[in-house]
Amino acid sequence: MYNTKQITNDLHWVGANDRRISLFEGVYDVPLGVSYNSYLILDDKTVLLDTVDKAVSHQFFENVAHILNGRNLDYLIINHMEPDHCAEIENLVNKYPNIKIVCNTKTQTMLGQFFDFEIPNEQFVIVKEGDTLETGKHKFTFVMAPMVHWPEVMVTYDTTDKILFSADAFGSFGAIDGNIFADEVDFDHRYMDEARRYYTNIVGKYGPQVQMLLKKAQGLDIEMICPLHGYVWRKDLNVFIDKYQKWSVYEPEIQSVLIPYTSVYGNTQNCAEILAGELAKLGVKDIKMYDASVTHPSYIVSDAFKYSHIVFATTTYNMGIFVNMENLLNDLTAHNIQNRKIAVIENGSWAITAGNLITEIVSKWKNTEIIGNKITVKSSVKQTQREELETLAKEIVRTISE
Ligand code: FEO
Numbered sequence: 498m499y500n501t502k503q504i505t506n507d508l509h510w511v512g513a514n515d516r517r518i519s520l521f522e523g524v525y526d527v528p529l530g531v532s533y534n535s536y537l538i539l540d541d542k543t544v545l546l547d548t549v550d551k552a553v554s555h556q557f558f559e560n561v562a563h564i565l566n567g568r569n570l571d572y573l574i575i576n577h578m579e580p581d582h583c584a585e586i587e588n589l590v591n592k593y594p595n596i597k598i599v600c601n602t603k604t605q606t607m608l609g610q611f612f613d614f615e616i617p618n619e620q621f622v623i624v625k626e627g628d629t630l631e632t633g634k635h636k637f638t639f640v641m642a643p644m645v646h647w648p649e650v651m652v653t654y655d656t657t658d659k660i661l662f663s664a665d666a667f668g669s670f671g672a673i674d675g676n677i678f679a680d681e682v683d684f685d686h687r688y689m690d691e692a693r694r695y696y697t698n699i700v701g702k703y704g705p706q707v708q709m710l711l712k713k714a715q716g717l718d719i720e721m722i723c724p725l726h727g728y729v730w731r732k733d734l735n736v737f738i739d740k741y742q743k744w745s746v747y748e749p750e751i752q753s754v755l756i757p758y759t760s761v762y763g764n765t766q767n768c769a770e771i772l773a774g775e776l777a778k779l780g781v782k783d784i785k786m787y788d789a790s791v792t793h794p795s796y797i798v799s800d801a802f803k804y805s806h807i808v809f810a811t812t813t814y815n816m817g818i819f820v821n822m823e824n825l826l827n828d829l830t831a832h833n834i835q836n837r838k839i840a841v842i843e844n845g846s847w848a849i850t851a852g853n854l855i856t857e858i859v860s861k862w863k864n865t866e867i868i869g870n871k872i873t874v875k876s877s878v879k880q881t882q883r884e885e886l887e888t889l890a891k892e893i894v895r896t897i898s899e
Pocket of ligand 1: 577579581582646647665725726
């Protein structure tokens with residue numbers, strides 16, 4: 498049975514939620530689920546913006562048919578060719594064989610890569626930066642947004658109602674729980690962490706490209722943002738845009754300390770706990786610790802974009818960095834983390850190598866400074882290392898106050 502949501506007089510959400518997905522993109526757990534947003538506009542012509550993941554195709558087609566109410570579907574605008582949004586294009590074309598496909602040349606190439614079905618050339622409307630499409634009352638402009646998140650990505654601006662269909666940008670993990678607008682839910686408490694985790698892990702690597710899109714968006718009079726995942730924004734757009742501004746230039750949101758650690762027998766955790774306690778004594782608020790063997794890296798990557806300081810505490814393992822910490826460090830490197838202050842704590846009972854190896858990795862991160870002396874623990878914390886941890890806490894606090 499259909500389940501659609503009205504956004505404006507003639508704009509409808511025809512997407513669907515998935516709360517049973519085990520791993521988004523085969524990598525990320527999504528405890529709040531995920532929505533696949535598709536939008537349908539009833540104008541002189543009917544216009545669908547993107548489709549959905551195959552997991553929710555049945556709901557999607559019921560929704561589209563309900564809103565069309567017997568009308569034909571005239572246009573499909575493809576903003577993004579990742580299969581969580583393009584999976585139903587072939588089925589859509591089979592169902593509405595005269596549909597015109599509005600996309601750019603890169604998208605057209607990807608259509609051929611993902612699908613085997615043929616669409617006659619005359620059914621393509623190939624667009625480039627600044628091209629427009631009029632469908633009656635509505636006039637759409639197309640803005641290329643390469644690498645936010647894939648090379649073919651574009652966003653579509655409805656100049657009539659001042660709505661930006663923003664593709665992956667301004668999306669969030671988390672299903673849409675009944676309401677459709679971000680201002681109808683306690684977004685900050687319920688969703689902002691998941692929005693950050695979505696941004697940092699999905700698009701975080703592409704900060705400069707997101708910056709380019711933000712600059713283009715500044716030239717548009719935007720009253721509403723319709724992303725491909727999560728809630729629609731119609732109020733306080735600047736709250737979310739400001740977050741994107743910070744995240745895309747790798748500027749920390751808070752001056753505080755994130756401490757990811759791994760600990761085989763508890764001694765490295767002991768270091769991390771002592772340091773966190775000393776920082777707290779010195780007045781640092783909102784310190785955050787993770788056992789990187791317990792928490793998926795996507796959560797730690799997300800907080801790494803939020804915190805100004807990161808202390809890595811780990812053991813030497815197989816003459817290298819403990820496997821789950823190495824995995825986290827590689828993930829942070831892959832997501833282009835930069836502009837941070839870092840401290841390092843290593844442990845080992847013999848031939849300790851982890852600290853220097855971490856320093857090697859971190860020293861390649863842009864605009865990143867290693868602060869304090871590396872602390873080396875041999876098996877367990879002794880009074881000497883406790884004093885070193887106290888000194889490191891003071892040094893961290895000094896740089897927080899700078
Ligand atoms: Fe939700 Fe890049 O796709």
